[in-house]
Amino acid sequence: MSTLATSMTSRRMSNQGHVAVGLATVAVGFAVSAALNGLSPSWVIVWSFMLYPIAVYVSSRILEDRRQATDRLVRVSVTLAFVVVVLPLASLVWTVIREGAARFDATFLTGNMRLTPEDLAAQNGGEAVGGAFHAMVGTLIVTSVAALIAIPLGLFTAIYLVEYGRGRLVKAITSMVDVMTGIPSIVAGLFSYALFVLILGPGTRTGLAGGVALSVLMTPVVVRSAEEMLRLVPNELREASYALGVPRWKTIVKVVLPTAIAGILTGSTLAIARVIGETAPLLVTVGLAQETNLNPFDGRMTTLPVYTYYQYVQPGIPTDAGQSRAWAAALMLVIIVAVLFTLGRVLARVLQPKGMR
Amino acid sequence: MTQSTIESAQGSGVEGRTGRFGDRIFAGLSKGAGVLILVTLAGVALFLFREGYPGINVDPSEMDGSDTFIQYVGPLVFGTIFAALIALAIAAPLAIAVALFISHYAPRRVARTLGYLIDLLAAIPSVVFGIWGIRVLAPLLAQNVYPWLGDNASFIPLFSGSASTSGRTMLTAGMVLAVVILPIITAISREVFLQTPRLHEEASLALGATKWEMIRQAVIPYGRSGVISGAMLGLGRALGETMAVAIILSPSDGYFWSIITNQNSNTIASNIALKFPESSGLEVNRLIATGLVLFVITFGVNALARRVAAAGFSGADG
Numbered sequence: 112m113s114t115l116a117t118s119m120t121s122r123r124m125s126n127q128g129h130v131a132v133g134l135a136t137v138a139v140g141f142a143v144s145a146a147l148n149g150l151s152p153s154w155v156i157v158w159s160f161m162l163y164p165i166a167v168y169v170s171s172r173i174l175e176d177r178r179q180a181t182d183r184l185v186r187v188s189v190t191l192a193f194v195v196v197v198l199p200l201a202s203l204v205w206t207v208i209r210e211g212a213a214r215f216d217a218t219f220l221t222g223n224m225r226l227t228p229e230d231l232a233a234q235n236g237g238e239a240v241g242g243a244f245h246a247m248v249g250t251l252i253v254t255s256v257a258a259l260i261a262i263p264l265g266l267f268t269a270i271y272l273v274e275y276g277r278g279r280l281v282k283a284i285t286s287m288v289d290v291m292t293g294i295p296s297i298v299a300g301l302f303s304y305a306l307f308v309l310i311l312g313p314g315t316r317t318g319l320a321g322g323v324a325l326s327v328l329m330t331p332v333v334v335r336s337a338e339e340m341l342r343l344v345p346n347e348l349r350e351a352s353y354a355l356g357v358p359r360w361k362t363i364v365k366v367v368l369p370t371a372i373a374g375i376l377t378g379s380t381l382a383i384a385r386v387i388g389e390t391a392p393l394l395v396t397v398g399l400a401q402e403t404n405l406n407p408f409d410g411r412m413t414t415l416p417v418y419t420y421y422q423y424v425q426p427g428i429p430t431d432a433g434q435s436r437a438w439a440a441a442l443m444l445v446i447i448v449a450v451l452f453t454l455g456r457v458l459a460r461v462l463q464p465k466g467m468r
Numbered sequence: 469m470t471q472s473t474i475e476s477a478q479g480s481g482v483e484g485r486t487g488r489f490g491d492r493i494f495a496g497l498s499k500g501a502g503v504l505i506l507v508t509l510a511g512v513a514l515f516l517f518r519e520g521y522p523g524i525n526v527d528p529s530e531m532d533g534s535d536t537f538i539q540y541v542g543p544l545v546f547g548t549i550f551a552a553l554i555a556l557a558i559a560a561p562l563a564i565a566v567a568l569f570i571s572h573y574a575p576r577r578v579a580r581t582l583g584y585l586i587d588l589l590a591a592i593p594s595v596v597f598g599i600w601g602i603r604v605l606a607p608l609l610a611q612n613v614y615p616w617l618g619d620n621a622s623f624i625p626l627f628s629g630s631a632s633t634s635g636r637t638m639l640t641a642g643m644v645l646a647v648v649i650l651p652i653i654t655a656i657s658r659e660v661f662l663q664t665p666r667l668h669e670e671a672s673l674a675l676g677a678t679k680w681e682m683i684r685q686a687v688i689p690y691g692r693s694g695v696i697s698g699a700m701l702g703l704g705r706a707l708g709e710t711m712a713v714a715i716i717l718s719p720s721d722g723y724f725w726s727i728i729t730n731q732n733s734n735t736i737a738s739n740i741a742l743k744f745p746e747s748s749g750l751e752v753n754r755l756i757a758t759g760l761v762l763f764v765i766t767f768g769v770n771a772l773a774r775r776v777a778a779a780g781f782s783g784a785d786g
Contacts, residue, residue: 178678178681179678181678181680182678182679182680182681185679185680185683186573186679186680188565189565189566189568189569189573190569190573192561192562192565192566192569193565193566193569193570193574193582195562196562196566196586196650196654197585199600199605199647200585200589200647202600202604203592203596203597203600203604206600206603206604207596207600210603263501264501264504264505265501266501267497267498267500267501267502268498268501268502268504268505270498270501271498271499271501271502272502274498275495275498275499276499276502280499280502280503283506284502284503284505284506287505287506287509288505289770289774290509290767290770290771291505291508291509292770293701293704293766293767293769293770294512294708294763294766295707295708295709295710295737295762295763295766296708296710297708297710297737297740297741297759297762298512298516298708298759298762298763298766299512301516301519301740301755301756301759302511302512302515302516304519304756305515305516305518305519305520305756306511306515308519309515313748313752314748314752327508327512330505330508334505358488358490358491359491359494359495360490360491360493360494360495361490363494364494381591384591385591387593388591388592388593388594388595388596389593390593390594390595390710390711390741391710391711391714391737391740391741394741394744394745395740395741395744395745398745399745416593416595416711419595419596419599420595420598420711420714420715423599423602423715424715437599438599441593441595441596441599444593444595444596445592445593445596448588448591448592448593449588452587452588452591456584
């Protein structure tokens with residue numbers, strides 16, 4: 112009994128102990144950094160972070176016991192892993208904002224890339240020319256085409272799976288939706304290209320083909336989320352409606368869908384956020400244009416992701432001008448995605464039926 | 469309520485006739501949508517094959533490099549799998565640790581925000597990751613890490629050869645791919661970790677286990693299959709990821725094991741993105757054929773992931 116009592120109240124590391132371990136680690140970090148990399152602040156931080164789990168383990172092993180030491184080691188490592196993962200995200204957001212802000216101006220938002228010789232001369236002189244208005248319009252058109260195909264298709268498929276379907280067809284569709292989720296985006300682009308080769312001949316690029324490619328990527332996301340939401344609708348609601356003599360389709364339209372609408376809208380918004388930044392499929396189906404093209408059935412179009420890619424890898428002369436435009440477009444993309452993403456979350460909360468909140 | 473009673477109730481209703489007519493249309497529409505998905509998927513395979521076949525069956529002397537299709541696609545398949553495995557090796561341990569942190573270590577209020585952040589990370593376009601990788605990560609590694617690896621670790625084949633000074637290496641590409649797939653693995657792992665039965669966890673703690681011992685005894689066994697299938701889905705995504713690799717990697721023709729030099733096997737997806745816009749004729753067919761190969765590889769990996777997940781869940785129920 113007494114041994115149990117002592118072991119349960121056994122030696123625990125005090126707060127001062129933790130501070131001491133931390134300080135000791137930084138000191139060792141200093142020494143290692145000085146010995147290996149020359150004394151620079153970032154290396155001191157890197158080494159301290161890498162050494163801290165070891166320091167915690169060793170000190171706990173001495174002051175406490177093996178089990179506590181392992182527990183502490185895991186806690187520290189897991190927390191450090193999280194920091195390691197947040198670092199690239201923070202760096203990415205910081206870089207995009209810093210580099211993108213330079214050209215996030217009126218010319219960028221309203222101009223296109225049909226540059227006159229005077230524009231090019233001005234650009235050589237360091238002036239800000241060229242914009243991405245045509246790319247924003249292109250992204251809007253191509254994404255709308257994709258949404259117009261994918262949302263009805265996905266919603267009706269989900270209705271079939273939940274409300275009508277039975278047996279082998281449901282199984283087949285469910286597993287094929289799974290397969291579709293895993294299609295690499297560039298393969299979806301190639302598929303759309305190969306499809307439109309049949310219709311329009313080889314080598315054509317249209318906004319429509321891009322929309323079809325994106326819809327292949329978007330549909331399974333819509334099906335999945337809509338299906339999940341429809342399954343959450345309580346069966347009692349359907350049965351009450353049937354009991355009043357309401358036909359099935361009207362029950363679905365008037366009872367089931369309104370109940371699930373919040374989830375469906377959220378799912379669709381997130382699906383749009385997913386595809387709006389897709390580059391690879393649009394690279395092979397829509398191509399690149401210099402000016403605004405409003406017609407998805409004819410001719411190339413520029414979209415924001417493709418614009419970002421080409422402005423970065425083929426910036427022209429001077430290099431900085433093109434790459435600044437690329438960063439501004441990247442900033443635009445990140446803003447669009449973040450807004451859509453937040454909108455989806457907010458929609459879910461606002462539209463949720465009362466009582467389920 | 470059974471099917472027949474529903475139908476008879478509807479048949480005798482006031483709206484019987486229009487109801488049944490409307491029902492037929494609605495049922496037809498929704499069934500049609502489901503079938504269209506099957507047709508689309510069959511179409512993907514069919515059209516890729518139709519447009520790709522001339523590229524597979526081509527006389528090598530007609531193509532530049534005069535490679536047969538196997539000679540052409542071989543290094544690309546190697547590069548694709550190599551890059552994806554590097555990404556997975558980096559991302560999987562980190563993702564599992566982060567999932568554990570969010571599900572079991574972080575305070576609950578903070579955890580929700582962190583989950584949101586990770587989901588947002590998943591939605592950031594890969595082209596943005598690509599230009600961040602080439603602007604920030606590649607120079608950082610080329611200055612601080614690759615020279616050291618080249619000097620001190622070159623006896624390992626992975627780090628042999630002359631270290632890249634631009635940082636456009638397989639390792640940089642693999643790291644950026646890891647950042648791209650990390651949120652996917654994290655999201656799935658977090659989900660299964662959170663589903664661990666409360667009673668399992670409390671039983672373990674009540675027996676005097678430390679938190680880590682509880683996680684090892686209750687959380688990890690429960691979540692194992694989910695984590696594995698999440699990792700494989702991440703692998704599938706890494707195999708097909710295009711832009712990050714296309715922007716970062718400096719590709720060469722052939723098989724290269726070293727991951728810190730400027731000579732790297734390209735990946736299928738990146739190769740298509742780099743060459744497709746400027747290609748015509750049989751070259752296009754050949755690129756589409758490589759896309760078909762990529763489709764088959766990802767299909768296999770994803771099928772395996774689902775099988776693991778299915779096996780795990782039935783086991784957890786039993």
